[in-house]
Amino acid sequence: MIMAAAINSEPKRQNETWKRHIIRQLKNRNRTQTSLFQDIIQSYHSLLEKSKQRALITKGILGSGSRTSPVPSSEDSLASLKTTTGELAYQVVELQQRVQMKEVTLDEQHNKLFEVQNHLSIMASEHSELQERVTEVQTGNRLLKQKYDSLLEQHQNMEKTYRQEKLHSADILENMIRPKQQAAARMNHRNEKRVRAREASIHKELQEAANKNVNINEESGNVSPPNPSSPQCETAERLERSHGPLFRSASATSPRIISSIRGLFERKIRGKSVCRSEEDLYIPLGVCLVARVPTKAISSLDAHDLGINAVRFSTSTNLLATGGTDRVIKLWDIEAGTLQYRGTLDGSNEGITSIEFDPTVTLTGHSRKVTAARFKYSQRQVVTGSADRTVKIWDLQRAACIQTIEVLSFCSDVVCSEYLIISSHYDKKIRFWDSRAATCTQEVPLQGRVTSLDLCPNHRQLLSCSRDNILQLVDLRKSNDRVAFRAEGFKCGSDSTKAIFSPDGSFLAAGSADGAVYIWNVNTGNLEKHLPDMHSAPISALAWSLSGEYVVSVDKSRRAVLWSDI
Numbered sequence: 365m366i367m368a369a370a371i372n373s374e375p376k377r378q379n380e381t382w383k384r385h386i387i388r389q390l391k392n393r394n395r396t397q398t399s400l401f402q403d404i405i406q407s408y409h410s411l412l413e414k415s416k417q418r419a420l421i422t423k424g425i426l427g428s429g430s431r432t433s434p435v436p437s438s439e440d441s442l443a444s445l446k447t448t449t450g451e452l453a454y455q456v457v458e459l460q461q462r463v464q465m466k467e468v469t470l471d472e473q474h475n476k477l478f479e480v481q482n483h484l485s486i487m488a489s490e491h492s493e494l495q496e497r498v499t500e501v502q503t504g505n506r507l508l509k510q511k512y513d514s515l516l517e518q519h520q521n522m523e524k525t526y527r528q529e530k531l532h533s534a535d536i537l538e539n540m541i542r543p544k545q546q547a548a549a550r551m552n553h554r555n556e557k558r559v560r561a562r563e564a565s566i567h568k569e570l571q572e573a574a575n576k577n578v579n580i581n582e583e584s585g586n587v588s589p590p591n592p593s594s595p596q597c598e599t600a601e602r603l604e605r606s607h608g609p610l611f612r613s614a615s616a617t618s619p620r621i622i623s624s625i626r627g628l629f630e631r632k633i634r635g636k637s638v639c640r641s642e643e644d645l646y647i648p649l650g651v652c653l654v655a656r657v658p659t660k661a662i663s664s665l666d667a668h669d670l671g672i673n674a675v676r677f678s679t680s681t682n683l684l685a686t687g688g689t690d691r692v693i694k695l696w697d698i699e700a701g702t703l704q705y706r707g708t709l710d711g712s713n714e715g716i717t718s719i720e721f722d723p724t725v726t727l728t729g730h731s732r733k734v735t736a737a738r739f740k741y742s743q744r745q746v747v748t749g750s751a752d753r754t755v756k757i758w759d760l761q762r763a764a765c766i767q768t769i770e771v772l773s774f775c776s777d778v779v780c781s782e783y784l785i786i787s788s789h790y791d792k793k794i795r796f797w798d799s800r801a802a803t804c805t806q807e808v809p810l811q812g813r814v815t816s817l818d819l820c821p822n823h824r825q826l827l828s829c830s831r832d833n834i835l836q837l838v839d840l841r842k843s844n845d846r847v848a849f850r851a852e853g854f855k856c857g858s859d860s861t862k863a864i865f866s867p868d869g870s871f872l873a874a875g876s877a878d879g880a881v882y883i884w885n886v887n888t889g890n891l892e893k894h895l896p897d898m899h900s901a902p903i904s905a906l907a908w909s910l911s912g913e914y915v916v917s918v919d920k921s922r923r924a925v926l927w928s929d930i
Contacts, residue, residue: 657892715733831856
């Protein structure tokens with residue numbers, strides 16, 4: 365029974381539970397509906413109050429009128445109440461319509477509110493992301509500021525160290541130059557003593573030779589041959605040994621030889637002897653009658669460890685010098701149509717860019733790379749051009765700079781005569797300088813960077829090569845007269861490409877970026893020869909032997925090629 369009572373009590377609790385749940389739901393609905401229809405309820409209450417007031421007023425009117433008029437019938441009161449009820453019902457309907465409209469508006473506002481809340485949540489998330497990015501950027505800026513401060517401090521320290529090192533390097537350079545100048549002075553002093561001793565010996569031998577009688581048959585014009593053991597023959601042999609074979613590149617029937625021999629017998633005759641003082645001694649230089657255009661390569665080799673920048677033949681023999689980026693000069697001789705190695709000259713602090721022959725002098729003074737050097741043989745001077753935008757004139761006797769000309773651009777090459785210096789520059793100009801006054805007398809503009817200059821053997825024409833792939837020939841007697849030389853396929857390969865005259869001045873030669881040699885005829889202006897297929901890199905420089913028989917080309921890949929028509 366107890367169990368049954370428990371079982372019967374359980375459904376009762378469940379019924380009470382859902383009843384209470386329904387009551388709570390109804391109460392919630394009542395509160396919700398009350399809040400929604402509060403305006404309607406209040407309007408309804410006001411209508412009820414108005415209807416009550418109207419009923420009272422109507423009752424009062426009826427009561428007051430009962431004294432004077434008869435009591436209205438119940439039908440009239442019922443009709444009045446129906447009218448009032450209809451009005452109230454109509455107002456209720458209107459209020460319900462207004463409630464529905466407000467509900468629609470409320471729904472729209474709820475939707476808008478929901479959208480605004482969603483948008484606000486999105487904006488809040490974006491704001492948080494932006495805040496995080498701002499924090500990251502600020503952190504990165506702080507790190508960059510720290511790095512900048514650190515780098516600025518390092519830069520200041522490095523700049524301070526650079527200034528100190530610059531002063532130190534200037535002191536080191538001065539200390540390096542001083543012993544070189546002293547060594548050059550000592551070498552020049554020894555050379556001067558040696559030259560004076562040699563001149564004194566030759567002068568003594570000439571005086572002894574002058575005192576010897578030479579039998580001259582005035583009728584026949586014959587001269588008796590001297591004794592081979594006589595001082596005259598020894599002097600001649602010594603001159604030949606010291607200066608090399610005379611007229612090495614001239615033919616045996618050269619008019620210059622005949623005129624030299626004729627001049628020997630047209631000198632002053634003192635008594636019955638031929639007298640030649642020291643100042644009358646004439647040593648003819650090698651000349652080239654006709655240069656031959658090469659047609660083929662007869663020898664090639666890797667001449668240096670790095671690229672080759674300069675090549676030059678000796679002015680009296682077929683001795684050849686090449687200079688490269690490896691800071692050495694190598695000497696070569698031509699034997700049996702091949703280049704034979706003869707020796708190496710070292711001691712340069714930078715790559716070799718220009719070569720001239722003089723074995724006795726070392727000159728130091730430019731602050732940057734020396735790009736060109738030329739001898740002024742008539743005055744025992746050297747003219748040099750440099751990347752430091754200066755042209756310097758050096759006295760070989762003192763091994764010192766006697767004049768510095770400030771130029772406006774990187775100097776790529778120089779050529780000179782007695783008082784005229786011509787320099788080429790990267791600002792596309794050729795400048796003419798009077799070395800006596802160190803003033804620029806003329807500027808010749810070109811269309812590209814000027815890479816090289818060369819003078820015709822008679823010093824009447826100037827050859828220039830520039831990066832616009834054109835060789836220009838300038839007549840120095842009238843500088844406005846210029847001739848341009850072009851060729852299909854020719855391209856100036858670098859800022860140091862060299863173009864040269866042939867030793868007789870009849871041809872121009874230059875190397876191209878495609879590794880070919882181009883040769884033009886000066887008189888016709890036409891391309892005379894195109895020599896390809898021997899260089900795999902741009903040709904940097906050319907040299908034409910004084911005999912006119914050989915041309916040597918060198919390139920940036922350390923290759924040297926010997927060309928000839930043999």
